Amino acid sequence: MRVSSPEAVRPSFWAVPEPDRPPLWATPHADAADRAACRNAIRAGSRSFFAASALLPAQVRRPAYGLYAFCRLSDDAVDCVAPGARAAAVTRLSARLSRAYDGRPADAPADRALADLVVAHAIPQALPLALIEGLAWDGEGRRYATLSDLTAYAARVAASVGAMMTLIMGSRDPGVLARACDLGIAMQFTNIARDVGEDARAGRLYLPVDWLKEAGIDPDAFLADPRPSPALAGVVARLLAAADLLYLRSEAGLSGLPHTCRPAIRAARLIYAEIGRELERQGLDPVGSRARVGGRRKAALLARALIPSFADGADRAAPPLPEVAFLVEAVATQPVATGPAWWDMPGQIARVLDLVEALRERETFSSPAFAPEGASHAAS
Numbered sequence: 001m002r003v004s005s006p007e008a009v010r011p012s013f014w015a016v017p018e019p020d021r022p023p024l025w026a027t028p029h030a031d032a033a034d035r036a037a038c039r040n041a042i043r044a045g046s047r048s049f050f051a052a053s054a055l056l057p058a059q060v061r062r063p064a065y066g067l068y069a070f071c072r073l074s075d076d077a078v079d080c081v082a083p084g085a086r087a088a089a090v091t092r093l094s095a096r097l098s099r100a101y102d103g104r105p106a107d108a109p110a111d112r113a114l115a116d117l118v119v120a121h122a123i124p125q126a127l128p129l130a131l132i133e134g135l136a137w138d139g140e141g142r143r144y145a146t147l148s149d150l151t152a153y154a155a156r157v158a159a160s161v162g163a164m165m166t167l168i169m170g171s172r173d174p175g176v177l178a179r180a181c182d183l184g185i186a187m188q189f190t191n192i193a194r195d196v197g198e199d200a201r202a203g204r205l206y207l208p209v210d211w212l213k214e215a216g217i218d219p220d221a222f223l224a225d226p227r228p229s230p231a232l233a234g235v236v237a238r239l240l241a242a243a244d245l246l247y248l249r250s251e252a253g254l255s256g257l258p259h260t261c262r263p264a265i266r267a268a269r270l271i272y273a274e275i276g277r278e279l280e281r282q283g284l285d286p287v288g289s290r291a292r293v294g295g296r297r298k299a300a301l302l303a304r305a306l307i308p309s310f311a312d313g314a315d316r317a318a319p320p321l322p323e324v325a326f327l328v329e330a331v332a333t334q335p336v337a338t339g340p341a342w343w344d345m346p347g348q349i350a351r352v353l354d355l356v357e358a359l360r361e362r363e364t365f366s367s368p369a370f371a372p373e374g375a376s377h378a379a380s
Contacts, residue, residue, distance in 0.1 A: 028112075028116045029103075029105055029112035029113075029115045029116050030066065030109065030112040030113040030115075030116050031112075033109070034066075034109035034112050034113055035062055035065065035066070035109075035113065037069070037109035037110075038065040038066045038068070038069035038109055038110060038113050039065045041065070041068065041069040041072050041110070042065050042068045042069065042072075049068065049268065051267070051271065051298055051302060052264050052265075052267040052268040052271060052302070052305075053065070053264060054264075054302075055263040055264035055267055055302065055305065055306070056260075056261060056264040057258075057260045057261065060168055060169055060170075060260075060261055063113070063116075063117040063120065063121065063168045064165060064168055065113070066110065066113025066114060066116070066117050067113075067114070067117060067161070067164055067165065067168065069109065069110035069113060070110040070111070070113065070114045070128070071131065071161060072110070073108070073110045073111075074093055074128075074131060074132060074135055075135065077089050077092070077093050077135075078090055078093065078135045078136070078138060078139050079135075079138070083139070083141075086136075086138075086139030086140075087136070087139060089139070090132060090135060090136045090139060093132055093135070094129070094132055096111060097114075097125070097128055097129065097132065099111070099115075100114045100115040100118065101115075101118060101125050103115060103119075114128075117168065121164075121167045121168050122167065122172075122334055122335070122336045123164055123167050123168075123334075124330040124331055124333070124334040126326070126327070126330035127160045127163055127164050127327060127330060127331075128160065128164070130155070130156045130160040130326075130327060131156060131157060131160045131161065133156050134153055134155075134156030134157035134160075135157065137153055137156070138157075138204075141203070141204065143205055143206075143209055143219070144206065144207075144208055144209065145208065145209045145210055146208055146209075146210055147208050147211070147242060148322075148323065149208070150189075150192075150206065150207075150208055151185060151321060151323040151324075152323045153188075153206075154184070154185040154188035154189065154323075155181065155184075155185065155321070155323045155324040155327065157188065158184035158185055158187055158188035159180075159181035159182075159184040159185050159188075159324045159327060160184070160327055161184055162180040162181055162183055162184030163177050163180055163181055163184075163324075163327045163328070163331065165180065166180040166253075166257075167331065169257055169258060169261045170258055170261075171256050171257055171258075172331055172332075172336070173256050173316075174320075174328050174331075174332060175252075175253065175256060175316035175317050175318070176253045176256035176257065176316060177320070177327070177328045177331055178253070178316075178318065178319065178320035178321075178324070178328055179249065179250045179251075179252055179253025179254075179256075179316060180250070180253055181320055181321065181324040181327060181328070182246045182247075182249045182250040182253070182321070183246070183247070183250035183253070183265070183268075183269060185243075185246055185321070185324070186243040186244075186246035186247045186250060186269075186272070186273075187243075187268070187272045189239050189240070189242055189243035189246070190240070190243050190272050190273065190275050190276050191272075191275075192206045192207070192239065193236050193239045193240050193243070193276065193279060193286060194275055194276075194279055194286055194290060194291050195286065195290070196226075196232070196236065196286035196287060197226055197286050197287035197288065197290075198290065200222060200223050200226035200287070201226060203223060205219055205222070205223055207235055207236075207239065208235075208239075211235045211238060211239075212235060215231040215232070215234055215235050216231055217229075217231050217232060217235070226287050227287060228283075228285040228286075228287045228288055232284075232286075232287070233283065233284035233285065234284075236279070236284045236286055237280075237284055240276040240279065240280070243273075243276060244273070244276070247269055247272075247273050249318070250269060251269075251309065252316040252318075253316055254266060254309055255316065256316055262308075262309070263305045263306050264305070266305040266309060267301060267302050267305035270301040270304060270305055271293060271298055271301050271302075274293045274297065274298075274301060275291050275292075275293055276291075278291040278292065278293055279291040
């Protein structure tokens with residue numbers, strides 16, 4: 001799964017010491033320290049997403065950090081073990097997910113944050129399970145024969161996250177979810193195009209095998225000796241074109257999101273699409289170099305994201321891609337609980353504490369000490 005840069009620092013909170021910390025009545029599992037750890041995880045692991053997330057309102061930004069932290073934890077749990085141990089790692093990860101959904105999260109910040117947000121936003125367990133299934137495919141070293149096969153993989157490791165983010169932002173509209181899945185897949189295609197060389201040197205190949213063969217590239221020979229070529233550039237261009245179509249399709253979903261959330265999602269789309277443009281400027285060579293969006297360009301895109309979009313919302317009703325339909329259906333069948341009743345004192349106290357924390361974070365992000373990533377930082 002392409003969610004972190006190779007130079008990213010892996011925070012120490014991935015460890016799960018025993019015994020597990022018991023939950024505290026009906027109050028949230030995650031505390032301020034847990035939320036800070038999740039925020040640090042995204043800042044270290046994805047500068048692009050961290051920059052875009054600064055535009056989110058605090059009540060959305062905090063659970064988004066928790067979601068991303070669990071995604072990073074999941075990726076690391078499978079990716080950072082020996083190949084022969086990955087199946088067991090996936091099994092352990094699935095067990096941790098079940099514990100979070102049972103309200104008994106493992107003693108780690110990301111697990112506690114996940115346990116809170118899946119309840120608060122009625123996230124079906126099928127969505128994070130899809131993510132874990134995609135990571136299991138990574139652990140198997142699976143290749144993808146066609147673009148549809150690759151889309152099915154991207155649906156699990158990226159569209160599932162887009163769907164969960166949409167629920168965190170407060171929308172359960174099937175059309176909005178479908179467009180969020182389009183955006184997640186587009187981002188995944190961009191990451192795959194950018195990281196062809198890095199993945200090949202690690203023994204991984206995500207480009208559609210039939211495209212490679214049509215271009216005269218033998219997949220095994222390329223993995224044994226990855227080199228740039230006009231044929232490879234053509235395959236990368238095809239994948240970027242597929243991503244661009246999905247970026248365009250995803251725009252219709254913005255009108256179904258709260259106004260306060262639209263700039264951040266627009267920023268994420270612009271920044272990731274720019275990775276593809278940078279790759280084109282480098283001659284579509286993902287082997288000799290890694291396309292990066294510089295800090296100044298990223299800042300300009302963030303500013304552009306603040307301008308309201310007039311994308312036509314009519315296309316929002318277009319059906320989801322066949323490969324992501326199961327994600328949209330899972331949300332449609334998930335019952336949604338109402339907020340705590342007036343007599344539910346623990347629930348009411350939790351809501352007050354949540355409001356206080358949101359106000360505190362708003363002060364933090366508006367203070368002079370907070371600034372976007374520097375000009376030398378690259379997109380991830």
